[in-house]
Amino acid sequence: MEWTDEGILLSSQSHGETSSIVTLLTATHGRHAGMVAGGQGRRKSPLLQAGNHLMVRWRARLADHLGSLTLEMITPTVAPWLGDPEILALIASATSVTEASLPERQPMRALYAGLAALFALEEKALWGPAYVRWEMGLLQTLGYGLDMSCCALSGAKEGLAYISPRTGRAVTEAAAEPYIDKLLPLPGFMCGAPDWNDEDILKGLDLTGHFLSHHVFAHPQNRRLVPVDGMLPLARQRVASFYQNRVNSTAVVA
Incomplete structure (x- = not known):
């Protein structure tokens, strides 16, 4: 058995004295693992950084075997952002969430394209909102998409401001007033508004995080990353903490 594809490296773990077992999200073969001799x-370790865009060749005697991988660099995603804690945290979160949420060896072409587009961003300011939108796309693909087409109560298409944590449907500020303490804030950039700040990104992370923890990670695909049902991967928790700390710092300065 043999195939060639391109993929994004999700994780790498030591195996024996010299080898590594890596997991990738591939363009046409889904989430797939294999051993890298x-x-x-020193020569291969730079390839095995989570987020790197790679050319992948997989070989195995039988289809259900772990198999061996030969990797070549296409784009070093991490290298341009070394020293930038925000972007490195977002890359780590995206790869962890992907690995923990997707079943093995099932093609996920749209998710692969979305993750590749996120990692190809060159403008730092776009990463935060793009990451939140990427999680929205992940939820949609896995069957837990948010409905922001119109207000669930009034039918209005403008002024959407909250999401029901139970149904995932949007409501306007006016319609939400009697239930506001039970709803999740919907930041404007998630509906197409051109501006955002750290608090908006944090609200977006809280929103997508709610549905990830209650649905996607209620039965996680990877117990190493999500050892407890309903828990977000640690890398995802760190991203939320990063923005929370920046919001708190801004409030103190103000």
Whole structure:
């Protein structure tokens, strides 16, 4: 058995004294693992950074075997952002969420394209909102998409401001007033508004995080990353903490 594809590296773990077992999201073969001989060596370790865009060749005697991987760099996603804690945290979160949420060996072409587009961003300011939108796309693909087409109570299409944590449907500020303490804020950039700040990104993370924890990670695909049902991967928790700390710092300065 053999195939060639392109993929995004999600994780790498040491195996024995010299090899590594890596997991990738591939363009046409879904989430797929394999062993990289010499993966712990100096020559190959730069390839095995989560987020890197790689050319992948997989070989195995039988289709259900782990198999071996040969990797070549296409784009070093991490290298341009070394020293930038925000972008590195977002890359780590995206790869962890992807690995923990997707079943193995099922093609996920739209999710692959979305993750590749996120990692290809060159403008730092776009990463935060783009990451939140990427999580929205993940929820949609997995069957837990948010409905922001119109207000669930009034039918209005403008002024959507909250999401029901139970149904995932949007409501306007006016319609939400009697239930506001039970709803999740919907930041404007998630509906197409051109401006945002750290508080908006944090609200977006809280919103998508609610549905990830209550639905996607209620039965996680990866117990190493999500050992407890309903828990977000640690890398995802760190992203929320990063923006929370920045919001708190801004409030103190103000």
